[in-house]
Amino acid sequence: MRKLALTDEILLKIDKPARYIGGEVNSIMKDRERVDIRFAMCFPDVYEIGMSHLGIQIIYDMLNKFEDVWCERVYSPWMDLDEIMRKEQIPLFALESQDPVKDFDFLGITLQYEMCYTNILQVLDLSGIPFFAKERTWEDAVVIGGGPCVYNPEPVAPFFDLFYIGEGETMYRQLFDLYKTCRKTGKSRKEFLMEAGKLPGIYAPEFYETTYHDDGTIATFYPVIPELPRKIMKEMVRDLSDTYYPEKPVVPFIRVTQDRVVLEIQRGCIRGCRFCQAGQLYRPVRERSLEFLKEYAVKMLKATGHEEISLSSLSSSDFSKLPEFIDYLIEECRKRHVNISLPSLRIDAFSLDVMSKVQDVKKSSLTFAPEAGTQRMRNVINKGLTEEVILNGAKLAFEGGWNKVKLYFMLGLPTETDEDARGIALLANEIAKLYYETVPKEKRNGKVQITASTSFFIPKPFTPFQWAPMCTREQFLDKAHTVKTAVLEQLNKKSIKYNWHEADASVLEGILARGDRKIADVIYMAYKKGCIYDAWGEYYKHDVWMECFEACGLSMDFYTTRERSLDEIFPWDFIDCGVTKEFLKREWQRALREEVTPNCKMACQGCGAARFGTGICYEERS
């Protein structure tokens, strides 16, 4: 039996002790004496969030398939345990072995969103690993970052020994072999990091330096050791049907956010919405084969006993074999009494038919993501959804018995006017009107319920909007107010509910997203002043963050509201994500001209991702 790191008393005192005990079905136990490399894989947020993440499950499974490696999981202790661990000086431990993280060879931290950055420091702190990479020795685990946020690693660069840029399936084996050789031959830690930095996709930040212009923008960014690459190309899986995927994901004891089998049907997106980072980072689109998906769906359901399966992808409707796969799933799942949870599909006759088969129409709602309220604005963001398509979809759905509609929009998009903001209310009203026109009184199941939600737009690296100024907090709130007022002016205002996000946290997210290395000091100071779990509204301390920016002498506007010039060197320019800066620039200019760009299925735009020699770029176009 495993000995737990926490005493029974502590476990009985804290909320949800199951977060910390490990031992879940399909978690991997190995003999610590019989592996060469111990890898702690950390998602720096609470267990229920971290356990729901597919990428980590893929890497966990893959690393444990390596015989000489034991990969274990680590999550951020929740506030209650955090306090106890500090007071009683209990070191952070991995769930499987319950051994201290500090004794591991590697600590991998996945960066899924910017607002988890202070939690990275929490994890290092509780582990007893020095915050700054330059202070670490062979006594400390090698700290390696991965995930989408490492496409701009600079704000957290001083805290990491290495970053793995791109998809995780490809480069770990080589990295581990290098590690083993370096340890065996008595190389220094620095020598190892430098060698690692020569591997494809691996970035060793301490060997890179930045110089700045007087205005704070970057003058040069270069490796101090000439053998290291000036540009680092992202890693990418060429064939998604011939790669690692978990057959037996870990089954949590407690309910987590994704309490179901998650099957990734394809990676990447053909659409090229100009605000969307994932749509650029994962280019080109690669589909998994039908055989692969069928096999894994059944294997994973059997191995987990989950009562639900969900399909994951950025835009499932674009998956070429979707109808065939869904038919298969409906059949398999009916046999097994398993529910199918559908990712947001484009609403059309096909998807409504599928939805009516797998969901209770009366309870479920339709989801549209027009992202902007007017056609002009949708052209700017390259969101192909027209009002006509939305209304046609809604009409079909109303006829099919649906009466709940969810609409998602963004506010604060480049070039957005009051009219665009008000357009959100007008569109919601049109849909409500359509309901009353379409469904005769006697067939109505109450009022139509339309929920319009807006989030604030945050420009992200590697998107055509990386040059765009971001709104201030006040501008955001004004815009939300404009929408709110406009909703109240609508004839069907009683059928429309409007929600908007907090603006404070969006400002910080904007800074961290496009920040440079100077920001690391602010993050460190904010952590020292008690900031942690910033992604959780109730713990986010806006004032403290503002104080820290001031104390570090950094202007927030420099990172957010400033419009970047076309020739500015960005902190993330040394990364090659496949899509070229030229393409993004072209897209930015087309956006300003309100020009729509066709998607990859219609016509290739020469974005640069064809270099990988795979995916949509090499498929026949109809």
Add this chain to the structure above:
Amino acid sequence: MKYRIKFSKYGSIIFIGHLDMMRYFQKAIRRAEIPIAYSTGFSPHQIMSFAAPLGVGLYSNGEYLDIELTQEVSTADMKEALNRTMAEGVEILSVKALPKNAENAMASVAAAGYFIQIRKGHEADLVFGEGFDDFMAQSSIPYEKETKKSRKLLDLKEGIYDYEVKEDGIYLLVNASSSGNIKPGMIMEAYYAYLGRKPSEFDFVVTREETYTKNEDGQFISLDEVGKDI
């Protein structure tokens, strides 16, 4: 076809609460591919019922749940199939087929046996069990039960059917029916109060040893004695 499953909880799984144990078994039954019956509707659920919820932190050698199957399965096979997919700290101890007229697990619970020990590091300056005979010899054992809404005065003595002071702890057989359920902690509180002490929240390690029902003759028999192997 109704079946009754008996299982134990030991090790780290004691930190998994009752609702999560239910979810755990739902998934385990799917993994073991047991032909369980489902309710109808858009989100069908398994026909399953637990005997008596066990609090977080308690060990057990006698937990029960009933399930309904759509076809007959050998009890030995089911036990093996389930044990193959258990997490560390749960073991299937028996699987029995129930007679048609059997009461469901929850309704049939009459009593439970508990073994109570002092938690390591919480040893007080008393020999645990000291004076317990005298405590039990009282004509009544009043206990004020406080819930969020009300206070109720109980006589614990009525609900303690048997006890034994052993070298390493105290065994108690108490009422566990839905109407008169007594928690071992209540008795420990009363016992300590009798000694002029107050226990702290974590002083005891409690193991539910068995869950009982009553047979026609009014005798306590373990819940799985109602069923048989097939």
